[in-house]
Amino acid sequence: xxxxxxxxxYFCHNSILPRKLTINAGIIKVNEEVKYALNAGKPVVxxxxxxxTHGMPYPTNIECALDVxxxxxxxxxxxxxxxxxxxxxxxxxxxxxxxxxxDIKSSNPFKTSRRDIPYVVSNKLNGxxxxxxxxxxxxxxxxxxFATGGIGGVHRGAHKTFDISADLIELGKCxxxxxxxxxxxxxxxxxxxxxxxxxxxxxxxxxDNNEFPAxxxxxxxxKAPYSVKTAMEAAKxxxxxxxxxxxxxxxxxxxxxxxxxxxxxIINNAIEEALKSVKSDLNxxxxxxxPFLLQQVAKITKGKSLDTNIALxxxxxxxxAKIAVVLAELRAASNETDVDNLxxxxxxxxxxxxxxxxxxxxxxxxxxxxxxxxxQY
Numbered sequence: 001x002x003x004x005x006x007x008x009x010y011f012c013h014n015s016i017l018p019r020k021l022t023i024n025a026g027i028i029k030v031n032e033e034v035k036y037a038l039n040a041g042k043p044v045v046x047x048x049x050x051x052x053t054h055g056m057p058y059p060t061n062i063e064c065a066l067d068v069x070x071x072x073x074x075x076x077x078x079x080x081x082x083x084x085x086x087x088x089x090x091x092x093x094x095x096x097x098x099x100x101x102x103d104i105k106s107s108n109p110f111k112t113s114r115r116d117i118p119y120v121v122s123n124k125l126n127g128x129x130x131x132x133x134x135x136x137x138x139x140x141x142x143x144x145x146f147a148t149g150g151i152g153g154v155h156r157g158a159h160k161t162f163d164i165s166a167d168l169i170e171l172g173k174c175x176x177x178x179x180x181x182x183x184x185x186x187x188x189x190x191x192x193x194x195x196x197x198x199x200x201x202x203x204x205x206x207x208d209n210n211e212f213p214a215x216x217x218x219x220x221x222x223k224a225p226y227s228v229k230t231a232m233e234a235a236k237x238x239x240x241x242x243x244x245x246x247x248x249x250x251x252x253x254x255x256x257x258x259x260x261x262x263x264x265x266i267i268n269n270a271i272e273e274a275l276k277s278v279k280s281d282l283n284x285x286x287x288x289x290x291p292f293l294l295q296q297v298a299k300i301t302k303g304k305s306l307d308t309n310i311a312l313x314x315x316x317x318x319x320x321a322k323i324a325v326v327l328a329e330l331r332a333a334s335n336e337t338d339v340d341n342l343x344x345x346x347x348x349x350x351x352x353x354x355x356x357x358x359x360x361x362x363x364x365x366x367x368x369x370x371x372x373x374x375x376q377y
Contacts, residue, residue: 027089029091046138046146047068048133049093051065053104053127054128055291056306056309060310062098064313064314071321080141082137086126087123089137091137097114109128110126113133130152131180135171136174144327154168155187156186165200172199177250180254185214185267204251211224212253218256219260221254225308234323236330262304271293275293309354
């Protein structure tokens with residue numbers, strides 16, 4: 001009378017088979033291009049937005065953000081700039097949204113970390129997501145790699161102020177690999193590395209040695225626990241972490257290109273002078289300290305630090321995109337192997353996680369004949 005067909009859908013860990021992205025409604029809005037790439041297992045690189053809203057002057061901020069996205073595309077990956085626009089968390093800004101957010105006189109954006117997200121969303125405000133804010137969203141939408149300039153850390157004098165960036169906490173909780181030029185030079189780098197160790201964050205320098213970079217500088221005087229030399233090596237480590245479901249972040253520290261690095265004496269003197277400005281201005285505290293210090297350093301160095309900042313961000317985006325492309329290839333190869341194994345399974349299938357069972361009926365007769373009651377339908 002009819003033919004029944006069954007279709008089983010296997011849901012496995014995302015390092016085995018691509019996880020279908022379903023978050024595209026409500027508070028989190030995933031750009032269609034980004035959503036397609038994630039569902040298809042294509043390389044995607046998350047990008048933060050405080051660089052746009054609080055890290056650079058207008059219109060340099062917009063120009064830099066657009067250039068960074070283009071660099072990611074040239075390397076074969078899809079950029080996903082994350083921000084909050086009118087109360088909606090956006091994953092993958094279109095150009096008009098990016099320009100709107102970058103014009104801070106119009107958008108009036110908040111510097112948005114974990115604690116700020118509910119407030120900005122509920123009041124339908126605009127926000128530039130910090131490293132920690134971006135990590136949360138990237139983790140929720142299964143974007144494994146995130147490029148930024150430099151992460152936050154333990155501030156100098158933290159033994160008195162307890163000023164420690166939320167970036168370090170989120171790195172310990174979110175399974176996302178961050179590519180940055182280490183830690184901002186204005187911070188206490190040795191204490192930051194100690195804190196990252198406590199949080200269980202994997203830290204490696206991307207280069208020929210373990211010299212940990214310091215944002216504007218190629219070296220900080222501190223050592224990273226590990227070093228990786230190629231995108232393939234980094235991607236293999238990330239994939240292993242995903243396969244093991246470690247649920248903790250990773251930091252790949254990329255030294256600023258040598259031609260763009262500043263001389264230590266120039267930047268160190270500028271930082272010391274900027275720190276004095278913070279101490280004398282009682283209105284600068286909390287999340288406003290880092291943007292204020294970066295602005296002061298740029299002013300003292302007559303714009304040289306801003307040029308270096310732009311150069312390292314672009315270099316980090318390029319490196320992150322290379323890693324993302326290799327990681328996608330490794331995961332695709334793993335998927336093919338596991339799908340082949342599933343097809344060779346004999347007898348009853350083993351379901352890991354859960355399954356959907358869809359049944360469909362196809363009529364083989366031209367009409368339906370009812371029994372003796374002759375009920376009409």
